[in-house]
Amino acid sequence: MLRSCLIALPTADHPRHVSDTSDLAEGGDERATGFRTNVVTALPVATAGMLANGANVIVTILLARILTTQGYGAYAQLTGLFLIVSMPGSAIIVAVVRRTALWRTTGSHQALARWSTRMHERMVWLLVAYALVVAAVCIPVADLLAKPSPVAVAAMMLGAGVWVVLCVDRGFLQGTRSYRPLAANLLIEGGIRTVTVLAFAAVAKLPGAALGILVAEVLTAVHARRAAGRALQHATDDGLSIAPPSIRRDLVVDLIAALVALALIAVLQNIDVILFGQLNPQLSGAYAAVSVMCKGLVFVAIVLGGYLLPEAAISYHEGTHALRQLSATMAMLAVPAVLLVAASIAIPAQLIKLIFGARYLGAQDAFEPLAIAMVLFSITVLLSFYLLAHGERWIVFVLAIGAGAAALAVEMAHGVPAATAQNDLWVQIALVLVTTAGFAFSHRRAHGRPSPLASLDG
Numbered sequence: 001m002l003r004s005c006l007i008a009l010p011t012a013d014h015p016r017h018v019s020d021t022s023d024l025a026e027g028g029d030e031r032a033t034g035f036r037t038n039v040v041t042a043l044p045v046a047t048a049g050m051l052a053n054g055a056n057v058i059v060t061i062l063l064a065r066i067l068t069t070q071g072y073g074a075y076a077q078l079t080g081l082f083l084i085v086s087m088p089g090s091a092i093i094v095a096v097v098r099r100t101a102l103w104r105t106t107g108s109h110q111a112l113a114r115w116s117t118r119m120h121e122r123m124v125w126l127l128v129a130y131a132l133v134v135a136a137v138c139i140p141v142a143d144l145l146a147k148p149s150p151v152a153v154a155a156m157m158l159g160a161g162v163w164v165v166l167c168v169d170r171g172f173l174q175g176t177r178s179y180r181p182l183a184a185n186l187l188i189e190g191g192i193r194t195v196t197v198l199a200f201a202a203v204a205k206l207p208g209a210a211l212g213i214l215v216a217e218v219l220t221a222v223h224a225r226r227a228a229g230r231a232l233q234h235a236t237d238d239g240l241s242i243a244p245p246s247i248r249r250d251l252v253v254d255l256i257a258a259l260v261a262l263a264l265i266a267v268l269q270n271i272d273v274i275l276f277g278q279l280n281p282q283l284s285g286a287y288a289a290v291s292v293m294c295k296g297l298v299f300v301a302i303v304l305g306g307y308l309l310p311e312a313a314i315s316y317h318e319g320t321h322a323l324r325q326l327s328a329t330m331a332m333l334a335v336p337a338v339l340l341v342a343a344s345i346a347i348p349a350q351l352i353k354l355i356f357g358a359r360y361l362g363a364q365d366a367f368e369p370l371a372i373a374m375v376l377f378s379i380t381v382l383l384s385f386y387l388l389a390h391g392e393r394w395i396v397f398v399l400a401i402g403a404g405a406a407a408l409a410v411e412m413a414h415g416v417p418a419a420t421a422q423n424d425l426w427v428q429i430a431l432v433l434v435t436t437a438g439f440a441f442s443h444r445r446a447h448g449r450p451s452p453l454a455s456l457d458g
Helices: 021-066 069-105 109-144 150-175 179-231 245-279 281-317 323-346 348-355 364-389 395-412 417-446 452-456
Strands: none
Touching: 021 179, 021 281, 069 109, 069 150, 069 179, 069 245, 069 281, 069 364, 109 150, 109 179, 150 179, 150 281, 179 281, 245 281, 245 364, 245 395, 245 417, 281 323, 281 348, 281 364, 281 417, 323 348, 323 364, 348 364, 364 395, 364 417, 395 417
C-alpha cells in the first residue's frame, strides 16, 4: 500500500501509461532522484534543529553545576512556564505556512509581503501589551512557583512572548521554502542561547539565566525578520491582492486547530512523566531520566516537521501530494530511532549511568518499551503535521482520544516503571494505526477532488 502511494498518480490532463520495463526503470530512477533531493533539502533544517536541541541539553547540564539545587529546580519551573506561554507560536507557524503557501501558489507575492508587514506590526503591538501584563503579574507568579526572582519570571515570560513573534517569521521562511535561512536561524538561536544563558548565569545565577534566554530570543527574532523580509521579495505580483473571505476565516480555524493539536501532542509526550511523579515519587527522577533520552526523538520529529509542513501545504494547494517529502523525513527520522531502540535493548543501565549517574538507576526496565513507544509517536507527529497542512482537522479528535487513553493507561500501571512504559506503548500502537489509516483515507479522498486553487478561478 505504502509503496503504491509513493508512485506518481495519474491526472485527467496527464495520464500515466507504463508500456514496458524501460518506463518502469525510468520511473524508479525519477522517484529515487526525487527522494534524494528531498533528503538533501531537509538535511540543513534537521541538522540545525538537532544541533540547537543538543546545545540546549548541554546548557541544562551545565546550569545544574552553576546554580544551587533550589535554583535549578526553579529554572526547571521557569522552563515549563516558557513552554506554556510560547505554545501559540507553534500553532501560528501552521496557520502562516498554509496562508503563505496559498498566496504564493496563486502568485500574490506582493500582497503576501504587505500582509506579512501588517501582521508583524500587530504582533509587535501585542508584544508591548503583553509586556505590560507581565510587569503586573511577575510578582504573583513568582509567589505561586518556588519563589524565584520576579526578574527571572518576567524575563522568561517576555522571552516566550518574543518567541511567539519569532514564529511568525519562521512561518514565512517555511512557507517560502527558505530552508537554509531557517536552518541558520535555528543555529543562531541555539548558539546565542548557549553563550548568553551560561555567561549571564555565571554572574547573576537564576535571573541571569532567564535574562540570557530573553536576549537570545530578541536577537534571533531580529535575524528571522530580516531573513523573512528577503524571502518575501523574490517574486512579482499578478494583481491578486486580497485573499477570499473563506481563506481569511480558514486562517483563524487553522490557528485554533493547530493550537489544540500541538497542545495534545505535548500532553501525549509528557503525560506519563507528570502522572508517574504523583504515583511513585521515589522513582520519579529515574523514570524522568529514561523519558528524557527517549523523548528527544519527538523533538527531532518536530524539527523535521518544519520541512514537511510547508511542502505538504504547497502540494495541497497545487492539487498534488508530498509523499516523497514525507518518505524523506521518515527516512531521516529512522536513523536516530534505530540508534535509540538499539541502545535501549543493548545497554539501558550503562547509558543511564553514563549520562545521569548511578543515582538515576531504577527505571531502566522502562527504557525499551518507552523507546519504541516514542518511535511510533514520532511517526504520529509527522503524519499530524502533514494532515494539518492539508487542513484535515479530524486529527485533533484522534489526538484528544489518544491523550485520554494515555492518561488512563499510566494510571492503571500504578507507578511501576516498566508497566507504565508498556501501557504507553500499547496506546501509541493504537494511535499510530488509527492515524495512518486516516491518513491513507484522506490521501485517497484528496485525489478525487479538484485542486483548492479551482475556487479562486474567475
